[in-house]
Amino acid sequence: MSAMAAAGKAKDAPIAIGPITDADIEAVVQLWLDCDLTRPWNDPRADIAQARRSGSAEILVARAADGRVLATAMVGDDGHRGWLYYVAVAPALQRSGLGRRIVAAAEDWMRSRGIAKSQLIVRATNTKVRGFYERLGYAEQPRVLMARWLDGRPMTP
């Protein structure tokens, strides 16, 4: 099936969204690579393991009926706000509603934990994705994000 045909079908196809399993890990890492979401300072397998053992985060995976990984969202509860990371949809299936569905599932996860506000960080260079979040009701917040590595390594912009 062509990518376009697959994309057209994704909207109504039976897709299950649930927590990541051991069997999903390599496909999830590949999806993040395909979506250019990995960075040298973030080992994706370590990020997955950290989220899974934290007790305050989940990696949600959207799977096709045959088990293929189609989309992900990492969702976390910092004790006050909810955070989204690694929102990714398989490139051939983008723009078919899957991103909206996986973010909605992550927001439901936040609501179930009493979280009132969902937040995320978009790299300034990722201009494309801002339109997506705006369609979902997110708005840019005039804040300055400050951070430091706790092992003392220098900060890069």
Ligand SMILES: CC(C)(COP(=O)(O)OP(=O)(O)OC[C@H]1O[C@@H](n2cnc3c(N)ncnc32)[C@H](O)[C@@H]1OP(=O)(O)O)[C@@H](O)C(=O)NCCC(=O)NCCS
């Ligand atoms: C961003 C991403 C998750 C969006 O997923 P998607 O499945 O393509 O998005 P959807 O089809 O669910 O789109 C939902 C809405 O956003 C709109 N939208 C999607 N991408 C958009 C874009 N780049 N600009 C403007 N609007 C966009 C859609 O038109 C749709 O609007 P509608 O439902 O009101 O008609 C996907 O493009 C992706 O994986 N990108 C690469 C990884 C990435 O950058 N992730 C974000 C990290 S912060």
